[in-house]
Amino acid sequence: MHLPNRLHAPAILQTLQVVADPVQFLDTCAQRYGDTFTTRVLGFNSPPVVFFGNPKALQ
Structure with missing residues (x-):
């Protein structure tokens, strides 16, 4: 999967x-x-977290 x-x-x-x-x-x-964009805000070995600033990006 591409993030x-x-x-x-x-x-x-x-x-x-x-x-x-x-x-x-x-x-x-x-x-x-x-x-x-993708971050790792939960510390070491955390899964990537993807933030969406535009609701249309989820479609």
Whole structure:
């Protein structure tokens, strides 16, 4: 399965950023990667998490 635009920062850094300021994290990611992007925000060995900023992307 191909996942959309993936963040390249280490999972622990992504997790810390989303815990510290989730809105800023999501806004920054959306600006950098577009409406749909993949993160690993649950720490080490976590499954990828895909965020959708546009409901039409789910169709």
